[in-house]
Amino acid sequence: MSEEAERKVRKRAAPKFIDRETVISAVLEMFSTRGFHGASMRQIAAAASTSLSNLYNYFESKDELLEFVLENTARALADQLEAAVAEAGDDPADQLEAAVRSYVDFIVDQPQASTVGITEFRYLQGANRAEVVAQRDRTEATFRRAIEAGAASGAFSVADIGVATRGTVTLCNSMSTWYRPDGRLSRSELADLQADLVLGLVRAQRRAVPGQPSAGAR
Template sequence: MVSGGSATAVQRPAARARQARAVRAEQSILAAALAAFHELGFHGASMRDIAARADVGLASLYNYVDSKQDLLVAVLRRASADQLADTRQALQQARPTIADRLGAAVAAHVRFDVERQAECFVANSELRYLDARRRADLVAARDRQERLFEQLVAEGIREGAFRTPHPGEAARAILTMCAGVTIWYRPDGPLSVGGIAQRYARYALALLEGV
């Protein structure tokens, strides 16, 4: 007879294995959905196609999400969270001057846009197909990144490092400039990711009339 403690010990590895399988399945589904949305667009991609790309049954896919809109939300919410986390990490590692911190944030933003080009493309082109509630949720997540840049610009103005009279517009202009990289960047092009990120950091400082 197996004691209660022994039974629990046996169940723990099994539970961890189930959790690991669930994580792998989720990652596979999100990767398949991203590829389908990027290649075919929201309306062109079907749940059946996404299930086939993820190598799961259609019924299993519907166990994970209720609709194709929910899949698009999951893909874009993960991208927004990762981008914000990358930017915050860059700020923590930057030198303390506001010019260095703003430059680090811009470089991190550009690097993310280049390295996660498909997600950025889908966010810019397919967000409009979500219903109002889901779209508002994702816009709110995107706004957190914008507020971070607005705070950096405002801090630079208070310190006298930046002299723009329109901090909100300047922050949005910087983010729009960074997002534009996804339109023309090619991995086999002459510029490295790091080189592009550093150039755009300098462009941002010039826009703000920084030191």
């Protein structure tokens, strides 16, 4: 075989470059449909349209892939909620409603990421788990600050800030387990219901008005 022919063979056999978005999309597809234990590195590589060897060039195991995807998902959610609250103004009820509506937006826009973030988190271990927890703590802190401010101002009536915060986060998280893109409720209807439930949970002086989010809520 000539040198040129050998070069062409090597080029055809060379692993394809994969970018960040491609990896995330492939992992989410596999983990959301097959679960962490049901998906293989080979299947993930195929979903990313790359070779198994190339995938191993970037990630040594499924554990690393799970951490990579969940950390990105948790960071994106925290960023989105913080931005929504920053735009909501100083009223605690507006801030809390904005955070809830932003969470609904995230789930509707990224249902696979939301599902995997809830169902597969339990498989993270050690340092991989710690980084994801740090990002999740940012989301919890966003809700907690709004609830604390509302309780301090008298806008909310809660017996325990921590319990109210965990209840709010749990309510928002749970939507990932039952939301379906082809469901009967629109995005705005889902946001109205979730916002009303959370404001009820903290016994806010006002409740969410269907179809009319607060001035700062998106």
